Amino acid sequence: MSLVRAKKHLGQHFLTDKNIAAKIVDALHPEKGYKQVLEVGPGMGILSDFLLQKTDYETFLIDIDTESYEFLQKKYPQLGSRLINADFLELDFAATFAGPIAVIGNFPYNISSQILFKILDNRQQVSEVVGMFQKEVAERCTAKAGSKEYGILSVFLQSYYKVEYLFTVKAGVFNPPPKVLSAVIRLTRNEVTELGCDEKLFWQVVKAGFNQRRKTLRNALSSLINKEKLTDEPMLELRAERLTVNDFVQLTNNISASR
Numbered sequence: 001m002s003l004v005r006a007k008k009h010l011g012q013h014f015l016t017d018k019n020i021a022a023k024i025v026d027a028l029h030p031e032k033g034y035k036q037v038l039e040v041g042p043g044m045g046i047l048s049d050f051l052l053q054k055t056d057y058e059t060f061l062i063d064i065d066t067e068s069y070e071f072l073q074k075k076y077p078q079l080g081s082r083l084i085n086a087d088f089l090e091l092d093f094a095a096t097f098a099g100p101i102a103v104i105g106n107f108p109y110n111i112s113s114q115i116l117f118k119i120l121d122n123r124q125q126v127s128e129v130v131g132m133f134q135k136e137v138a139e140r141c142t143a144k145a146g147s148k149e150y151g152i153l154s155v156f157l158q159s160y161y162k163v164e165y166l167f168t169v170k171a172g173v174f175n176p177p178p179k180v181l182s183a184v185i186r187l188t189r190n191e192v193t194e195l196g197c198d199e200k201l202f203w204q205v206v207k208a209g210f211n212q213r214r215k216t217l218r219n220a221l222s223s224l225i226n227k228e229k230l231t232d233e234p235m236l237e238l239r240a241e242r243l244t245v246n247d248f249v250q251l252t253n254n255i256s257a258s259r
């Protein structure tokens, strides 16, 4: 079988180290109750080889690249409609999967944030995610309040998932090697179904706070708050990076109550 040509615009860097591939697949916890796993961007199938050996779950593969799709069709004829040639960002989860699922992948780095927001949009179905990202993105996902990496992505993900940094991966194990280091993280869905505040306002507060992260929240959120009524709100004297997810929930409730 001829190999798939790496296409830069699709973020194609193929992992060549099978031990790392096995370690990524082993980081899934199917005992948590999902029966289906979706791999995003299987490429030539280095992760899929390990996923398809497992009997605890049914594996689905989605790749936007037709050349990868045709390669994988020949490699795994048994997959049938579980091999999908489409854009993950356009996938209709409810129509494709029967219940809770896990998402796994060595993700294309050019669309990392969109992939994470797509997962967040489908958080009712996505119980677990194990994925490789550019190291800086992995650090932003796992960052804690008070650190310089802590930002919008950290707060949004940590609202609904426990986020763990698993391990760092060197560029030399990919072909072609990316210019950056990579890292594997795991997201495990928490118990939260509702944040306990006006969620639309919560997203606005988080975004506005971090969009002007060097300002105090009183200044960064000036268009969202009623200044006369929130004169003694201590969180407004801080910068966004100091607030935990729970602080943001509480601040959102205080802003709602003052309107």
Ligand SMILES: C[S@@+](CC[C@H](N)C(=O)[O-])C[C@H]1O[C@@H](n2cnc3c(N)ncnc32)[C@H](O)[C@@H]1O
Residues within 6 Å of the ligand: 010, 011, 012, 013, 014, 015, 016, 040, 041, 042, 043, 044, 045, 046, 047, 062, 063, 064, 065, 068, 086, 087, 088, 089, 105, 106, 107, 108, 109, 111
């Ligand atoms: C970093 S490569 C990883 C390939 C393979 N899993 C590996 O580890 O060698 C990323 C893969 O994502 C695919 N991809 C890029 N954008 C995509 C999208 N929007 N939806 C689905 N797959 C995508 C690429 O075609 C490529 O196969």
